[in-house]
Amino acid sequence: MAKEIERAGFPVAHICTVTPISKTVGANRIIPAIAIPHPLGDPSLDPANDKKLRREIVENALHALTTDVTEQTIFEE
Amino acid sequence: MKLVLGYFSIEDIQFAEEPRLEDGVLFVDEAALSAEVLADERLRAAHFEIARPGESVRIIPVKDVIQPRVKVEGGGEMFPGMASNVDVVGSGTTYVLEGMSVVTVGPIVGFQEGVIDMSGPGEVYSPFSQLNNLVLVVEPAEGVTPQEYEQAVRLAGLKTAMNVAELVRELTPERIEEFEHLNIVESSRKYPDLPRVAYVQMLQSQGLLHDTYVYGVDAKRILPTLISPTETMDGAIVSGNCVSACDKNTTYHHLNNPVIADLYKAHGETLNFVGMVITNENVYLADKIRSSNHTAELCSYLGLDGVIISQEGFGNPDTDLIMNCTKIEDKGIKTVIITDEYAGRDGKSQSLADASPKANAVVTGGNANMLVEIPPLDKVIGSSGYINVIAGGSAGSLKADGAIEAEIQVYTGATNELGFNKMSAR
Numbered sequence: 001m002a003k004e005i006e007r008a009g010f011p012v013a014h015i016c017t018v019t020p021i022s023k024t025v026g027a028n029r030i031i032p033a034i035a036i037p038h039p040l041g042d043p044s045l046d047p048a049n050d051k052k053l054r055r056e057i058v059e060n061a062l063h064a065l066t067t068d069v070t071e072q073t074i075f076e077e
Numbered sequence: 078m079k080l081v082l083g084y085f086s087i088e089d090i091q092f093a094e095e096p097r098l099e100d101g102v103l104f105v106d107e108a109a110l111s112a113e114v115l116a117d118e119r120l121r122a123a124h125f126e127i128a129r130p131g132e133s134v135r136i137i138p139v140k141d142v143i144q145p146r147v148k149v150e151g152g153g154e155m156f157p158g159m160a161s162n163v164d165v166v167g168s169g170t171t172y173v174l175e176g177m178s179v180v181t182v183g184p185i186v187g188f189q190e191g192v193i194d195m196s197g198p199g200e201v202y203s204p205f206s207q208l209n210n211l212v213l214v215v216e217p218a219e220g221v222t223p224q225e226y227e228q229a230v231r232l233a234g235l236k237t238a239m240n241v242a243e244l245v246r247e248l249t250p251e252r253i254e255e256f257e258h259l260n261i262v263e264s265s266r267k268y269p270d271l272p273r274v275a276y277v278q279m280l281q282s283q284g285l286l287h288d289t290y291v292y293g294v295d296a297k298r299i300l301p302t303l304i305s306p307t308e309t310m311d312g313a314i315v316s317g318n319c320v321s322a323c324d325k326n327t328t329y330h331h332l333n334n335p336v337i338a339d340l341y342k343a344h345g346e347t348l349n350f351v352g353m354v355i356t357n358e359n360v361y362l363a364d365k366i367r368s369s370n371h372t373a374e375l376c377s378y379l380g381l382d383g384v385i386i387s388q389e390g391f392g393n394p395d396t397d398l399i400m401n402c403t404k405i406e407d408k409g410i411k412t413v414i415i416t417d418e419y420a421g422r423d424g425k426s427q428s429l430a431d432a433s434p435k436a437n438a439v440v441t442g443g444n445a446n447m448l449v450e451i452p453p454l455d456k457v458i459g460s461s462g463y464i465n466v467i468a469g470g471s472a473g474s475l476k477a478d479g480a481i482e483a484e485i486q487v488y489t490g491a492t493n494e495l496g497f498n499k500m501s502a503r
Contacts (some may be wrong), residue, residue, distance in 0.1 A: 017362055018396045021430045036360040036393055
């Protein structure tokens with residue numbers, strides 16, 4: 001999906017846990033997620049901290065979308 | 078460490094009030110075995126059925142397959158830390174009931190578990206169709222969580238296998254085999270000129286019905302470690318997983334690991350089988366990096382020339398596999414990886430989720446997505462409706478006449494990544 005949407009002219013930020021797979025399949029903006037069963041949050045955290053974590057991931061993805069890249073890039077926080 | 082395996086060939090299983098082994102026929106007391114299973118209050122009902130090779134029987138949903146074994150000499154009992162006290166196993170003498178297994182069946186935990194067809198075109202997809210199967214069918218008590226239920230069934234299967242194997246404790250086996258595991262100094266002195274080869278076994282460790290246990294420890298909590306191959310023959314590794322049943326290692330697989338068997342055959346002849354490393358396949362990227370780092374360090378520490386790596390499962394564990402492969406190769410050690418493929422029903426998609434040019438020697442167990450149509454069988458042990466929800470099946474997989482249309486993914490052991498199955502292609 002990431003490759004096809006980019007081919008249509010839109011930048012894509014791929015949020016995923018196993019970033020090496022994202023690199024292998026050719027995503028350009030890669031945002032590390034938390035874990036395979038719960039990529040966008042951490043159920044072991046209390047709700048307030050979980051929300052904070054979730055917001056950070058989304059903000060990191062938005063930051064990636066607006067950043068020019070010249071090669072496949074992993075956006076570590 | 079030296080282990081002697083003594084084999085008894087089981088030609089048939091029958092129910093009887095007096096349990097015994099007589100002329101290759103195993104007589105088991107169903108009432109006594111069921112009573113032992115039902116001592117666990119997490120299970121509401123239990124009964125046994127017998128499924129023999131060639132019978133028109135489908136077993137679904139299969140959770141685990143276990144070969145009955147009993148330790149008659151040496152430390153510990155079978156399945157240490159899980160179904161018996163924690164003790165080091167892998168030496169002494171263990172008796173094996175060949176040609177049979179205990180199969181555990183019961184309502185599914187989620188969308189998992191597998192199928193064994195005892196005859197018909199589905200027979201070739203599960204190697205367990207060739208065994209006399211003592212099938213334990215259970216139902217969970219009300220209010221029991223999926224986690225408790227899974228654990229209760231797992232223990233019930235292991236304990237049943239141990240109880241059955243007790244019948245041969247005082248008998249004399251038909252044939253024996255010896256397996257010796259020398260320490261690294263001794264094996265280096267004994268075989269100074271042979272290539273040093275080890276086995277890296279990856280263990281599925283991703284949560285409920287995706288877990289494996291080592292001496293009772295959940296494998297997601299281990300760091301990669303050395304283990305004697307003979308320990309695995311005594312049940313040091315126990316399966317707690319069967320999701321996408323085609324490429325999960327049942328406890329039977331762990332007890333009869335063909336990679337270990339073949340390395341032992343070559344040991345002292347064409348190679349020095351130095352030892353074995355077990356590692357996990359966790360759901361956090363940091364765990365994958367840490368475990369593959371540690372696995373490569375252990376291989377380097379052993380001064381190896383070559384490593385065989387077997388994967389368990391597919392998808393994100395493909396990354397664990399490729400990390401293990403590339404990091405071991407980077408130590409100057411040659412690798413061969415054993416995996417399977419999810420290449421789509423037409424076989425045209427990318428087979429693995431991850432890849433590397435360093436993975437240049439690959440053995441595959443086949444394409445799990447291959448779609449098959451299997452006519453109905455006369456009898457179902459368990460419940461055939463689950464075919465519509467287990468991995469590899471989909472809504473409509475079960476036809477009105479009892480036939481099934483599903484991916485071979487549903488068959489227990491169909492694309493096993495230890496090379497256990499016998500399917501091949503030209």
